[in-house]
Amino acid sequence: MTNEIDPHTTPLILKHPSFCPIHSLTTSVLLPNEVLNRGIDVGVAVILESMDNKVLLSRRAKHLRIFPGLWVPPGGHLEHEETLTEAGLREFREETGFEVLPKQCIGEKLNLMAFWESVYPAKLNHGDPKRHHVVTYLHGRLKDLSSEAVSAQLQIEPNEVDACVWLDKAVVSAIVASDEEQTNTTERHQPNLPSYLTGHILSEEQKMVECRLPLSPFLRVASENCDTGLERVSSGTKFALEQWLKLAS
Template identity: 45%
Template sequence: METQVQKVQKVLVHLSGGNAAAQCARFVQSITGHFGGQDETQVGCYLDNNRFILSQGAGQRVPLKRPAFCPFKHLSVTQAAAIPLDVQDRGVDVAVAVILQTTNQRVLLTRRAAGLRIFPGLWVPPGGHVELEETLVAAGLRELHEETGLEVEQNDVSPQILGLWESAYPARLARGSPFRHHIVTYMLLHCPHTHQELQVCLRPDPAEVSACLWVDRDLARSIVGGADGEEGGLQPPPQSSGTPQLTLGVTEVLPDGALRGSLLPGAVLCARAPAEGPDVERVSTGTKYALGLWLDSLAPRQSSSTAGGNLPVTSRPFSTSRTKPTPTMDRSVVSRTPQRWRRTAGGPGCPARAPGRTWSR
């Protein structure tokens, strides 16, 4: 009974097949593998009564992918049984990560703080768990604000689902048995401001973020070129016109929340996940996948009937209602809690500065 109570206290992944009722996914279950033997597939997804339901039924679909080294792909029966019961009872959590695209086609990445329990020191988009009664867009906007200080009004952004990612931590069995399992929704938000306008509004939380970086298309191509596979390594991709410069300017977040400019070797962002040993500072594998989808979204459309990802959220059945929604759902259902841009002296979307807080550049 205690486990059942726990499971209704957070949004979890449920799997639906045929006419059968959706079932809560098991922690040790490979979600991508459930829909086929490959590392990438297409699924339908929607929120219903605090359940994130994945299916391969009729209707619009988005890509779902896992890394080739995903622990849940390679987990043996013996290894699965050895995972503590309190971890197995967690189920598969639901998260959203925001690909915030500016009018001059930059997207924001943040480096996770060193003190975080999972994926410390990796470069990722802002994001986190979806809370009860929350939509994906509302969750993304909330996490964006909590981590970076940017407040974005729902009506000011045009959301799209890029794709889903099956995430585990530790990311490889060589580093130990997994104790976290997520399906991450990468949400593209088109923002009506340049990255320069948003930069002056950044107020990152030092407990979660240690640095910020605006990524353009050329840098994204280089990062995606260093895709992680079965064989790890720290070598960046071969030199090309798209290879990042020797050093990049980033915004470092100091322990007291102050910001200062810093330099980062470009090769760090192209580093690949090592096959063994401790992890290194790099762009996370899922983020590389998301950046590749983002680059695809910038390419000219070949046909308006193209299937797959990059579909507007408003055309997808996302809801927290008890009745399964339809693709014609009104936009108001997508966003439960509107956010607002604050018009202050600091620029569009800037929150008021806390008294006595120092912001160095």
């Protein structure tokens, strides 16, 4: 695996949640050989920031086998001989229809931001682990394109994504404040935030249409019981958004 991004002068964070299933496994859990021998996959996700300081999240299609219905930054798997940037930009284009060029970003590149250890299912009592990833989060800030200008060029891929939304710092701060370590699905509403967000979904004709998305699913946390398909922002995404807020402060 190679990467052309210049190294940071400060260490990058690699984190996993306290409820990470891999760290809760015991010898009594017998995983099938296809899981044991699969190894750890590498994923790349792009936190794209518009010139008006908003970031784009997409909702994973509900028919996907892994993390259906979760809100995440566009991204996917690193392929053989790809750099992290190449993988991130390819996946971004495939999922959103928008091609990000490094020269469009401040510094004319995307920067490594952080790493997240991701396991599916998210908790051991949701089922035995099936997939294990290290997700690399890249960040790029567009120099001249607003969220509205990018939205006019988006066409999300229905096989991967069924909605997208731009989030400002106030909403991102509320999402990050959701305590992922708790074990209930209490919906948290922050003061002075709208009850609905303006986003886009796919119509029956597979065209993107503007819609109002309720804020409450963005403030949910992973439940103690099985929450497969429960619409919420993924734990790793909350971590990445927290890192973005630090950059944006």
